[in-house]
Amino acid sequence: MAEFPKAYIPKDAEERWYPYWENHGYFHAKVNAKKKPYTIVIPPPNITGILTMGHVLNNTIQDVFIRWKRMQGFETLWMPGTDHAGIATQNVVEKSLAKEGKSRHDLGREEFLKRVWSWKEQYGSTIIRQLRRLGTSCDWERERFTMDEGLSAAVQEIFIRLYDKGLIYRGKYIVNWCPKDHTALSDDEVNYGEQNTNLWHIKYPIKDTKEFAVIATTRPETMLGDTAVAVHPKDERYKHLVGKMVLLPLTNREIPIITDEFVDPAFGTGMVKVTPAHDPNDYWVGQRHNASMGQRHQMPFINILDESARLNENVPQKYQGMDHLEARKQVVKDLEELGLMLKIEPYVNNVGRCYRCDSVIQPYLSDQWFVKMKPLAEQALKVVEDGTIRFYPERWVKTYEHWMTNIRDWCISRQLWWGHRIPVWYCEGDEFCTLECKQPLVSKTKPEKCPHCNCTELRQDEDVLDTWFSSWLWPFSTLGWPHDNPDLRYFYPTDTLVTGPDIIFFWVARMIMAGLEVTGEIPLPDGSQRKRKEDLVPFKHVYFTSIIRDVKGRKMSKSLGNSPDPLDVIAEYGADALRFTIVYLAPLGQDVMYSNEKCEMGRNFANKIWNAGRFLLMNKEQLKAESAENGGQAARSAGKPISSGTGTISDAHLDLADRWILSRLHSTVDEFNTLLDKFEINQATKIIYDFMWHDFCDWYVEMIKGRLYGSEPTEVKEVVLNRALYVFDQALRLLHPFMPFVTEDLWQRLAERAEGESIMVSDFPAADTKRIDTKTELEMRFVQNTIESIRNVRGELSVPPSKEVSIIIHFADKSKAEVIQKYRSYFQRLARVTNIEQLTDGQKPKQAASAVVEGGEVFIPLEGIIDLGAERERIEKEIAHNQKMFDSIQGKLSNDSFVSKAPQAVVEKEREKLENFRTSLEKLKKNLERL
């Protein structure tokens, strides 16, 4: 026999089979009109990323679906790739530049981008290499990158189309501005933290009255940009002031008192200064105000800061050029001198800081590009609500709905260098230009001249697009969109998206919008037009994975350093163990507390399977040798490889154990497929685990040992063994999507395999419901229970395994006694019972331990060894338990309303149970007495 160590060595299988699969092209998908496609696109990991436990879970789940469907005969495409991750990547490169004492500005844009690209070439596929170690069956030949040529073309294409449709526009927007880096930050790039500061209460004189409007602020200097004072519309205290003008101190401006719902009357004085250019709330107040007021009452947005947060020309001369903190001191001082500072109280507030340089970010009004989301969101909302796209777990639909109905426009420009440059050009004007031409020109390439004024001095927009602006096209841009091609027609839409719920808005929602927006133009494989919603949506099912936490319940993150390196885990436990364990631990929609030791479960399981295979193959060798001695036919049948198709097996010499294991196999297969269809994938791991370990190893294998080691003819043994091999083969296939390596390794050993054969392209088991046999399962259950009862007696009375016993059985139902007699060999092997006698009515065994089982009793004469005290204790325990059940059922049955209102069948069942407990109790009590 080939080398077959006692313990499974994951590394050997992993290094052997991954290249084998890849070299045979099993990961590669091709258009195949005879098969149905099944597609998953990977959520592209950042090129800066390294593999985390989150990735392990996410990609294992995808691989499970992909391998399952592939074996079921689908043409299966798992599209891999990576994301350019604008800011993250730019950061990494900037940091390495900083070590050389340089900034990106020292290099200039072009040179800097060269550096980023070369960084990407060198390190950008780290995570992809790591992913392969997990055993993922991605179609690597198709690997894409969000900034490769095709995807960049797709980005430009959609930008231009949406611009032409009026869905992309340029506008002013409050952004999180880092005054040091001179860039806008997205909300998730801002770190919030508490800071001790003051709350300054300032009095604004109200024109034509003696009153003051008292406002409180944490940033007094921004008052120079105030354009209103706001109160809540229902605030009775200030009703009489609404519409009046306030004299803004330190400036010569008059600003109105207006109303807005957002003001909290309970905070401070209930009056708030409005600085629309320097506060997000105030920005929206200003927007709302201007939208509801006529032209004459438009509120200006006065920007008082420059890019470095210094005060600009829109403030009185004396403050110009000051840093905003310096200006704050000055403003406070000046107000105090004017007697307008009512009070200053200490205050703790949250300030946002740049996640890179930790500078306090400034809300800042700037020119940005936007996508108008409302029109896109409408359809995207509908397809989720009507079930064209289903979420698992479903509850995320609510979150999705909430966001989609309150959606704001998407700011897509980023002040970065690394990313897709915005395909917009501005006319700079030249010495001959007479027009004030500022029209943006949207074009994939630099236009020769401005169509409005004919100037040739054109400058491209400096900004790049948000990283998500390429991600939202991922399900079809990776297939070649906007160019029509057979792959796109065939593999789009994809089937399942597996991702985290944290990016439901950033990514999932936007992919749905983009898919609905553009994929109608892709013909179906037969050339007809794509019209139905289900052909336009980018995926049909979205599986939201669990969040992986550490043992303290903290989210695993790079910054906490609490995420184990999956490669270390793979080295220690094996890829299969990691895959199986993490999926086993992750029920749909629940978080997972993960620690490495938990992988022992997966490792032990892999080892268990390994040894089951080892057992079968050792016997196969043994039988081969045996039949070689005998010569003749037996040799041929034993040497015959078991079927590698769905297979049929001999029904000769079918025993209880055989019928039972086949029944269990088929119901497991049936349940397995149902569970995966419902995305209850951790349930699926549980049933395959139980089948393999408990049904197959603990019972079935133990039960066939009697026949394999017994005196039966070699050919009978061969039939028995071949059947066991068949069941094992089927179980390996079931398990293969979860544990690809150990299952492949064993499957290859089970029979002579031709070059290129693989479990990963073998047929997935199909449930044959005719094999599911409840009668057999009941009979087996009776045998198992009886064996367990005997074991229980032996265990409780500390009868060592080496000690064989005889039993005396007593059954009212003769057929039960017959079953035990018939399968005495099982009792011999599994309960160490040598002799079985029947007790005739009226007889009483002496000095025997006893067990009450379904329909009768089993006595174990233990003269000499029996510890009466222990046995009495054991029976008393049994009695107590039975009595408890008996009482509770009797209570139920003596309740009239239960008997009259509960369904008849339920009542009947309870009565039956009551009788069973009654007879058990009688027997137990009698046996106790006898002692």
Place this chain on the structure above:
RNA sequence: GGACGCUUAGCUCAGCUGGUUCAGAGCGCCGCCCUUACAAGGCGGAGGUCGUAGGUUCGAUCCCUACAGCGUCCACCA
């Protein structure tokens, strides 16, 4: 502040749309075993009034309400 989720054995968690696989698994623990696949194993055992208080129902771990604790997301902190 809004939305959602969680609370079951010492630990980590299952339990799919109310009544036999309803009280489960793995780890840990206790006892007996190196029985010729596996000590990464086998057999047996102990451990829980299923967060608290009400309600619906003949019947609640499961459905409803409130509360407590934990957590996630969103908004906000003038």
